[in-house]
Amino acid sequence: MVLKEKLPQLLAHKTPYYLYDLTLLKNTLIALTTESKKYNYHVHYAFKANTNVKIIQLIKAANLGADCVSGNEIKHAIDNGFDASKIVFAGVGKNDDEILFALQQNIFCFNCESIQELQVIDELALSLNKKASVALRINPNVDAHTHKYITTGLEENKFGINPYEFETVIAQLKTLHNITLIGLHFHIGSQITNLSPFKKLCLRVNEINNYFLRKGFDLPIINVGGGLGIDYKNPTANAIVNFEAYFKVFHKFIELRKNQELHFELGRAIVAQCGNLISKVLYIKNGINTNFAILDAGMTELLRPALYQAYHKIENLSSTNTQQLKYDVVGPICESSDCFGKAVELPTTNRGDIIAILSAGAYGEVMSSNYNLRNTVKSYYLD
Numbered sequence: 001m002v003l004k005e006k007l008p009q010l011l012a013h014k015t016p017y018y019l020y021d022l023t024l025l026k027n028t029l030i031a032l033t034t035e036s037k038k039y040n041y042h043v044h045y046a047f048k049a050n051t052n053v054k055i056i057q058l059i060k061a062a063n064l065g066a067d068c069v070s071g072n073e074i075k076h077a078i079d080n081g082f083d084a085s086k087i088v089f090a091g092v093g094k095n096d097d098e099i100l101f102a103l104q105q106n107i108f109c110f111n112c113e114s115i116q117e118l119q120v121i122d123e124l125a126l127s128l129n130k131k132a133s134v135a136l137r138i139n140p141n142v143d144a145h146t147h148k149y150i151t152t153g154l155e156e157n158k159f160g161i162n163p164y165e166f167e168t169v170i171a172q173l174k175t176l177h178n179i180t181l182i183g184l185h186f187h188i189g190s191q192i193t194n195l196s197p198f199k200k201l202c203l204r205v206n207e208i209n210n211y212f213l214r215k216g217f218d219l220p221i222i223n224v225g226g227g228l229g230i231d232y233k234n235p236t237a238n239a240i241v242n243f244e245a246y247f248k249v250f251h252k253f254i255e256l257r258k259n260q261e262l263h264f265e266l267g268r269a270i271v272a273q274c275g276n277l278i279s280k281v282l283y284i285k286n287g288i289n290t291n292f293a294i295l296d297a298g299m300t301e302l303l304r305p306a307l308y309q310a311y312h313k314i315e316n317l318s319s320t321n322t323q324q325l326k327y328d329v330v331g332p333i334c335e336s337s338d339c340f341g342k343a344v345e346l347p348t349t350n351r352g353d354i355i356a357i358l359s360a361g362a363y364g365e366v367m368s369s370n371y372n373l374r375n376t377v378k379s380y381y382l383d
């Protein structure tokens with residue numbers, strides 16, 4: 001979709017707001033499910049990427065499961081029709097109330113991140129007279145070659161159980177009678193655009209899968225997490241991720257036994273490209289070396305650039321000027337990191353111009369805040 005052509009529609013709403021292209025989301029879901037079905041792979045949508053009700057209802061309609069990282073996400077998934085038997089619960093710090101709630105809902109699986117967590121889940125399951133299905137989240141020590149704040153699969157990261165702990169875990173499991181170990185879980189990081197880390201992951205999974213078999217655990221579930229990246233530089237040309245190539249890597253390199261299912265947890269690759277943040281230029285400030293375009297949207301609406309220097313393509317939808325100038329595109333929040341892009345080339349820009357920040361559908365609206373007592377950001381939809 002070319003946003004510029006939608007300008008008259010866009011002007012009908014007060015900025016800033018999120019604009020979701022639901023047709024693109026539907027087409028992305030069709031591409032995803034077409035490819036995953038080829039191999040009977042199971043995909044859980046990573047709720048933390050976007051919990052907007054219209055978005056998750058379309059994802060539910062495509063029959064995906066849910067990957068949740070809090071009790072409230074589990075509740076939100078169930079309230080919106082997701083089947084508890086397709087919900088996995090990850091997170092390095094699940095609290096007792098969240099674990100109890102998940103047990104009461106009979107979710108599919110806890111992705112368990114530490115030995116102590118196994119003990120707590122066992123204790124709480126016993127208190128409800130239930131048996132919890134658990135997958136061990138394993139830290140495979142695979143470098144995702146992504147930004148240090150979004151890599152998760154290295155020994156130095158807080159996530160998962162490390163191989164040197166396996167013996168202890170196995171000994172523990174023998175004493176935990178309210179836990180059933182059903183699988184192994186991995187997630188190496190996010191915004192991974194080169195597929196070779198996924199190949200490395202497959203090879204590690206094979207070793208670890210075999211290790212557990214040797215120890216007497218023939219586990220039916222292998223969950224390789226998410227992390228598939230999108231093209232932030234060319235969002236229009238590459239609006240839908242190459243799911244075919246992604247799943248092919250797993251098909252080629254992972255060795256599953258006949259009784260084993262492969263599960264995925266994708267967030268960004270499903271929702272990132274369907275969302276845009278629409279904003280208006282409040283002021284232009286021309287400095288000696290730097291021109292500033294000050295927007296009415298800031299880090300309160302889209303935190304990713306301030307949080308981890310994330311790149312988002314920025315377009316001026318209203319300017320018809322042919323002359324290009326460089327601007328630091330910034331928000332109104334009282335923080336120097338409140339900057340969407342430095343030296344961004346735009347057509348000569350004026351107060352009142354409409355600016356689109358693209359590829360903002362994942363980790364955008366969900367991270368918005370009321371800092372500076374800002375209004376809660378609104379959302380509108382193109383269908």
Ligand SMILES: *Cc1c(COP(=O)(O)O)cnc(C)c1O
Pocket residue numbers: 046048049067090091187189190191225226227228265266267268269362
């Ligand atoms: C965040 C997360 C995901 C989804 O990551 P994407 O990069 O959005 O695909 C999947 N699994 C776990 C455990 C996560 O923490």
